[in-house]
Amino acid sequence: MTKLVSEIFSPLCAAASYAQHCSLQTTESGVGAWYDLSKPLTKVTLPAASREVPWVQINLAKYGYPCQLTNIVDTGTTRAVKAFQLHCRPTNISGEIDTETIRILASLVDRYIDKDDKDDKKEEKHEASAIPRKAAGGLCQQATSCSLQ
Numbered sequence: 001m002t003k004l005v006s007e008i009f010s011p012l013c014a015a016a017s018y019a020q021h022c023s024l025q026t027t028e029s030g031v032g033a034w035y036d037l038s039k040p041l042t043k044v045t046l047p048a049a050s051r052e053v054p055w056v057q058i059n060l061a062k063y064g065y066p067c068q069l070t071n072i073v074d075t076g077t078t079r080a081v082k083a084f085q086l087h088c089r090p091t092n093i094s095g096e097i098d099t100e101t102i103r104i105l106a107s108l109v110d111r112y113i114d115k116d117d118k119d120d121k122k123e124e125k126h127e128a129s130a131i132p133r134k135a136a137g138g139l140c141q142q143a144t145s146c147s148l149q
Contacts, residue, residue, distance in 0.1 A: 033111075033112050035088065035107035035111070036107060036111070037104070041107070041110045042110060043115065044059075044110040044114055046102065046106055056081065056105065057069045057070065057077055059109050060080045060081070060084060063105065063112075065080040066080060067080035073097065081095050081101060082095040084101065084104075084105065085101060089101065089104060
């Protein structure tokens with residue numbers, strides 16, 4: 001039993017460790033899409049407790065994760081949440097929709113996806129390494145699926 005458990009969780013732990021390492025390196029270099037929970041949301045509204053599941057499904061899809069709007073926590077939603085958490089919060093990859101996951105997703109969608117033309121032009125001038133829309137999730141998903149196999 002111990003061997004089976006370690007075989008299952010070893011790739012997840014290695015992927016989480018790698019993601020943390022990459023996050024630190026790229027953050028210090030100013031590369032990538034990063035959330036900032038200290039900044040107020042300007043375009044995205046946090047969901048009411050009864051609407052968390054569809055809100056997360058819609059916003060994961062906006063950010064580039066393969067997540068269908070089913071209004072229930074199904075296998076696809078759990079996988080998409082885990083992939084998102086692996087990239088954005090590798091210290092807690094539960095696959096559960098929790099407050100911190102929602103806040104991180106809201107921050108990223110607000111900053112990189114739901115922004116107006118003025119924001120686009122301003123960020124292009126200030127961020128030489130701006131990530132194209134939906135690219136962050138797509139890149140993350142590719143790296144995650146490789147790491148978890």
